[in-house]
Amino acid sequence: MSKHKILLVKDIIIGMSDGLTVPFALTAGLSGVLDTNHLIIVSGISEIAAGCISMGLGGFLAGQSEVEHYETLLQREYYEIENVPHLELKEVEDILMAMGVEEALSKQVALQISKDKDRWAEFMMKLELEMEKPAVNRAAVSAGTIAVSYLVGGLIPLFPYVIMHDSKSGFIVSCITTLISLVIFGYFKSKVTGQPVLKGTIKVALTGVIAAAAAYFLAKAVS
Amino acid sequence: MSKHKILLVKDIIIGMSDGLTVPFALTAGLSGVLDTNHLIIVSGISEIAAGCISMGLGGFLAGQSEVEHYETLLQREYYEIENVPHLELKEVEDILMAMGVEEALSKQVALQISKDKDRWAEFMMKLELEMEKPAVNRAAVSAGTIAVSYLVGGLIPLFPYVIMHDSKSGFIVSCITTLISLVIFGYFKSKVTGQPVLKGTIKVALTGVIAAAAAYFLAKAVS
Numbered sequence: 274m275s276k277h278k279i280l281l282v283k284d285i286i287i288g289m290s291d292g293l294t295v296p297f298a299l300t301a302g303l304s305g306v307l308d309t310n311h312l313i314i315v316s317g318i319s320e321i322a323a324g325c326i327s328m329g330l331g332g333f334l335a336g337q338s339e340v341e342h343y344e345t346l347l348q349r350e351y352y353e354i355e356n357v358p359h360l361e362l363k364e365v366e367d368i369l370m371a372m373g374v375e376e377a378l379s380k381q382v383a384l385q386i387s388k389d390k391d392r393w394a395e396f397m398m399k400l401e402l403e404m405e406k407p408a409v410n411r412a413a414v415s416a417g418t419i420a421v422s423y424l425v426g427g428l429i430p431l432f433p434y435v436i437m438h439d440s441k442s443g444f445i446v447s448c449i450t451t452l453i454s455l456v457i458f459g460y461f462k463s464k465v466t467g468q469p470v471l472k473g474t475i476k477v478a479l480t481g482v483i484a485a486a487a488a489y490f491l492a493k494a495v496s
Numbered sequence: 497m498s499k500h501k502i503l504l505v506k507d508i509i510i511g512m513s514d515g516l517t518v519p520f521a522l523t524a525g526l527s528g529v530l531d532t533n534h535l536i537i538v539s540g541i542s543e544i545a546a547g548c549i550s551m552g553l554g555g556f557l558a559g560q561s562e563v564e565h566y567e568t569l570l571q572r573e574y575y576e577i578e579n580v581p582h583l584e585l586k587e588v589e590d591i592l593m594a595m596g597v598e599e600a601l602s603k604q605v606a607l608q609i610s611k612d613k614d615r616w617a618e619f620m621m622k623l624e625l626e627m628e629k630p631a632v633n634r635a636a637v638s639a640g641t642i643a644v645s646y647l648v649g650g651l652i653p654l655f656p657y658v659i660m661h662d663s664k665s666g667f668i669v670s671c672i673t674t675l676i677s678l679v680i681f682g683y684f685k686s687k688v689t690g691q692p693v694l695k696g697t698i699k700v701a702l703t704g705v706i707a708a709a710a711a712y713f714l715a716k717a718v719s
Contacts, residue, residue: 290550291550291551294546294549294550294554295518295543295550297546298542298546298549298550299522299539299543299546302538302539302542302545303538303539303542306535306538307535311719312529312530312535314718315525315526315529315715315718315719316525316526316539318714318715318718319521319522319525319526319711319712319714319715320518320522320543320711322521322525322707322710322711323517323518323520323522323708323710323711324518326517326521326703326706326707326710327513327514327517327518327703327707328514330703330706331513331514331517331703334699334703338689338691338696338699341691342689342690342691345690369605372609372615373608373609373611373612373615373616374605374608374609375608378601378604378605378608381601382592382597382601382605385596385597385598385601386595386596386597388596389596392595392596396595399623400622403628405626466561466565467568468561468564468565473561476557476561480549480550480553480554480557481550483549483553484545484546484550484553485546487545487546487549488543488546489542491541491545492538492541492542495537495538495541496534496538
């Protein structure tokens, strides 16, 4: 998979993990204390809207900040390269020596890297600050992907309450559809993230079940 | 700040961002369609429980997977170092040449790095796979921090509905307390993440307000 595709799939996973879990748990919780589905649906829609915006817009703004933060630190590296090149050169040498390169050789390599200021700054960002360059124009795409995935994930546990007539049957159908979806989603997530499939699938499904159980019993308790 | 403290603050930010936003938006949405606070409180508590578990447990399991994934790839690098060292050595040379180091010098440096297999494997992880070593024992602490921060963040918009007698006054007090909290939180978040304070604070507050407005009007629309 290309790096671009990996990032896309990661965003889908981020959005769908929470989308399948939280609206599922919330509607399950409310189904324990309400007989009719109307308010469950209203709550579910409110929650999905809030979650989409919090994760999507929040993610977008965080992505933007990350790009700005990277740029600020990069400019500082360029500034140091211009103004205190001897100190920056020493830092390159130190990093190389920490990798196991001998001092004399480190000095030579540092000199060669420092011939190109862009590469030099990039070296410092990656190896001194341990920061990877964030993709500048991805923030919007990433936010949109997360929001849509949350929406899709959230509608799965919600729609049974729309088609069923009472909260008990809505709850049962919602549990079945969501559990199947969690298992399918857990399977693909494990494949993509390179985890053992069985273990990964169980983890995903269990998180959803525990969240729903907690919401269900807490709702009953305070009701 | 130490690296450990930075990660802790990051987790607090992750949990509190969503905690202040989603329960605020959900309860605001429901206050538009319900007169009494009882069901708003039940929904809010269900949502906070679900969110804590989804983010906390989900985060814990994701952190565990990340450690396992890193270990798997690290073992693969060690395997390649043992079995096809000439190919791995060539990869080190290529990485160095891409940094602007001349071929002859790259060969010398690669040979020196390859003397210590641990350093060699670490070099490949960092510069070939661009993966930073995840902190092995942090997953549980990180999950706990996120969950507690979500809980604290979520209780702020919820408690006004507990102390006020009807949903309208609950909504007004919730808006005031949450907005103040979002501004304070946005201020600290901006300071910690090195953003311009005014811009950063506005971003955080705006996300909460937009999410709440969307939840409010959608709840009204479907009600």
